[in-house]
Amino acid sequence: MKYKRRKRLSAEEYANGIINGDRIILSRAITIIESKLENDILLAEEVLEKILPYTGKSLRVGITGVPGVGKSTFIESFGKYITSQEKKLAVLTIDPSSQISGGSILGDKTRMEELSNDPYAYVRPSAAGSALGGVNYKTRETMLLCEAAGFEVILIETVGVGQSETTVKGMVDFFLLLMLAGAGDELQGIKRGIMEMADAIAITKVDGDNVKRGQLARVEYQNALHLFPPSETGWSPKVMTCSSVNKDGLDKILDNIIQYQKEMNEKGYFFSRRQEQNLHWMHETIESYLKRAFYNNTDVASQLDTLENQVIQNKVPALTGARRLIDIYNQ
Amino acid sequence: MKYKRRKRLSAEEYANGIINGDRIILSRAITIIESKLENDILLAEEVLEKILPYTGKSLRVGITGVPGVGKSTFIESFGKYITSQEKKLAVLTIDPSSQISGGSILGDKTRMEELSNDPYAYVRPSAAGSALGGVNYKTRETMLLCEAAGFEVILIETVGVGQSETTVKGMVDFFLLLMLAGAGDELQGIKRGIMEMADAIAITKVDGDNVKRGQLARVEYQNALHLFPPSETGWSPKVMTCSSVNKDGLDKILDNIIQYQKEMNEKGYFFSRRQEQNLHWMHETIESYLKRAFYNNTDVASQLDTLENQVIQNKVPALTGARRLIDIYNQ
Numbered sequence: 001m002k003y004k005r006r007k008r009l010s011a012e013e014y015a016n017g018i019i020n021g022d023r024i025i026l027s028r029a030i031t032i033i034e035s036k037l038e039n040d041i042l043l044a045e046e047v048l049e050k051i052l053p054y055t056g057k058s059l060r061v062g063i064t065g066v067p068g069v070g071k072s073t074f075i076e077s078f079g080k081y082i083t084s085q086e087k088k089l090a091v092l093t094i095d096p097s098s099q100i101s102g103g104s105i106l107g108d109k110t111r112m113e114e115l116s117n118d119p120y121a122y123v124r125p126s127a128a129g130s131a132l133g134g135v136n137y138k139t140r141e142t143m144l145l146c147e148a149a150g151f152e153v154i155l156i157e158t159v160g161v162g163q164s165e166t167t168v169k170g171m172v173d174f175f176l177l178l179m180l181a182g183a184g185d186e187l188q189g190i191k192r193g194i195m196e197m198a199d200a201i202a203i204t205k206v207d208g209d210n211v212k213r214g215q216l217a218r219v220e221y222q223n224a225l226h227l228f229p230p231s232e233t234g235w236s237p238k239v240m241t242c243s244s245v246n247k248d249g250l251d252k253i254l255d256n257i258i259q260y261q262k263e264m265n266e267k268g269y270f271f272s273r274r275q276e277q278n279l280h281w282m283h284e285t286i287e288s289y290l291k292r293a294f295y296n297n298t299d300v301a302s303q304l305d306t307l308e309n310q311v312i313q314n315k316v317p318a319l320t321g322a323r324r325l326i327d328i329y330n331q
Numbered sequence: 332m333k334y335k336r337r338k339r340l341s342a343e344e345y346a347n348g349i350i351n352g353d354r355i356i357l358s359r360a361i362t363i364i365e366s367k368l369e370n371d372i373l374l375a376e377e378v379l380e381k382i383l384p385y386t387g388k389s390l391r392v393g394i395t396g397v398p399g400v401g402k403s404t405f406i407e408s409f410g411k412y413i414t415s416q417e418k419k420l421a422v423l424t425i426d427p428s429s430q431i432s433g434g435s436i437l438g439d440k441t442r443m444e445e446l447s448n449d450p451y452a453y454v455r456p457s458a459a460g461s462a463l464g465g466v467n468y469k470t471r472e473t474m475l476l477c478e479a480a481g482f483e484v485i486l487i488e489t490v491g492v493g494q495s496e497t498t499v500k501g502m503v504d505f506f507l508l509l510m511l512a513g514a515g516d517e518l519q520g521i522k523r524g525i526m527e528m529a530d531a532i533a534i535t536k537v538d539g540d541n542v543k544r545g546q547l548a549r550v551e552y553q554n555a556l557h558l559f560p561p562s563e564t565g566w567s568p569k570v571m572t573c574s575s576v577n578k579d580g581l582d583k584i585l586d587n588i589i590q591y592q593k594e595m596n597e598k599g600y601f602f603s604r605r606q607e608q609n610l611h612w613m614h615e616t617i618e619s620y621l622k623r624a625f626y627n628n629t630d631v632a633s634q635l636d637t638l639e640n641q642v643i644q645n646k647v648p649a650l651t652g653a654r655r656l657i658d659i660y661n662q
Binding site for chain 2: 044045048049052053055056140141144193194195196197220221223224227228229275278279281282283285286287289290291294307308311312313314315316317318319320321322323325326
């Protein structure tokens with residue numbers, strides 16, 4: 001069997017394909033965006049520059065929650081509800097445990113099957129990049145391509161255990177936290193600080209025997225959220241309950257997100273926050289480049305372990321450890 | 332009048348003075364630590380290296396709260412309570428609005444007067460450095476010098492509105508958040524995420540007419556904290572009330588901190604967290620150096636505004652803006 005190499009398109013062709021909503025070209029462009037080859041990086045930038053005027057029209061929603069909260073099932077149900085409203089939906093999922101092979105995720109084929117077959121939906125799984133703690137380091141650019149391709153709602157899934165939430169919070173309009181009823185062991189996995197990032201909390205699996213518990217939890221969390229300092233936008237995060245199995249409460253969640261968009265638009269925050277996010281992303285990119293260049297420097301890398309150990313064991317002050325590595329880097 | 336220049340000591344002399352608890356030498360050494368002159372930086376590193384074996388024996392406590400919460404008054408009362416237990420106390424205060432002039436803070440002379448005159452206490456005000464969002468960028472090293480000088484408790488004050496809390500959280504053992512009763516406008520100033528960082532919350536000004544309100548608030552906050560995900564150490568932050576005027580509740584707060592230290596020691600977290608903090612600080616220092624070098628580069632600086640504006644206005648992708656600046660930097 002002969003492997004047939006696909007013809008490489010020009011930036012123009014990619015951009016036009018994306019703007020015309022061609023999903024095959026979109027998928028190929030995302031693969032180029034994710035590539036680390038020098039050629040691809042330059043091509044990706046050209047494509048981005050061309051599609052930029054067509055971006056910004058979607059509603060960007062981050063969804064997080066610990067494993068076990070039923071994130072995939074929720075996104076499948078919630079996604080189906082969104083497409084049932086005749087809204088075009090793109091779902092970018094990030095799976096930290098998965099490995100990518102030729103663009104598809106191994107061992108993860110059964111996730112969101114229904115949504116994947118929905119003509120209104122586009123599901124793109126990404127392996128987690130190491131650069132930004134779990135979030136594929138090109139998720140933001142992938143989101144821009146999806147916007148240019150005409151998707152009206154973009155859901156970005158993260159895992160709720162790493163630094164990825166901060167990164168995703170910095171690229172979405174709305175951040176939805178999924179929680180389970182009962183503040184017991186189920187919460188162990190979620191990282192502190194994430195609750196305060198949420199624009200809304202949805203308690204999942206509120207069906208069958210779990211309805212009472214879920215309703216109680218809703219009141220408790222709602223009370224807790226009132227004690228948080230209000231955000232500068234004046235938005236008060238709501239706690240809602242839902243069931244992905246019974247399709248309960250999904251409408252209320254979407255309504256809440258749309259209400260948020262409306263309010264933020266009226267107050268002028270929607271646009272200004274996106275501007276800040278753009279700027280922030282440029283600086284993030286620069287800083288992650290600077291760190292990579294530093295720690296990948298072979299001389300630095302060869303001394304790093306030794307100095308780290310000396311600093312950990314309090315034999316060398318952190319400041320001196322830092323200065324020595326910087327001197328090595330600057331040589 | 333002739334300005335008499337003080338003789339510059341050797342690293343050896345500074346280190347010995349500090350280890351012997353000479354406060355005048357300690358103060359002079361801190362000034363050198365805070366200096367940005369090349370000579371001083373090298374001398375400071377030498378001093379640090381020499382005193383390092385004598386560090387690590389204090390209890391490091393960060394204290395934060397918005398302006399108006401009564402932070403200075405609290406630290407004064409709480410500090411007096413600590414020294415009344417015959418514990419040697421160092422207080423490092425950071426005042427973002429102050430300017431430093433010859434080592435003393437202008438317009439801030441009346442703060443903590445009682446504590447300043449206490450033979451068991453050493454109060455060192457610092458102007459806020461710009462490097463780490465309000466925290467003087469050598470606060471950690473100042474803390475090490477104080478430890479070597481034999482101070483058993485070190486209080487580090489921050490302002491509760493910036494990034495400084497994250498930085499201080501990364502250098503202390505215990506993080507105490509001061510709050511006011513009533514979740515109204517008083518909370519406006521505090522940054523989201525800070526509540527989840529706290530190892531304890533103390534509600535201040537619970538005296539006179541405010542006692543009932545304070546006790547109610549205590550219960551409310553305690554309930555809210557229960558809903559937070561537990562920390563990996565298993566520590567449950569307590570909410571306490573206090574009055575700096577009546578000296579009420581200060582003993583309970585100190586007991587709580589000492590209990591924390593005991594529990595963390597037993598579980599092995601106390602030492603391991605400090606090791607992590609050492610390492611983290613080295614990397615922080617490196618990364619803040621890398622950023623400074625980048626943004627202070629004259630070619631980068633000359634293009635930064637233009638590119639920032641293009642990125643904000645969505646005329647240039649963030650990725651391209653970043654790449655262009657990196658290219659300029661690497662030329």
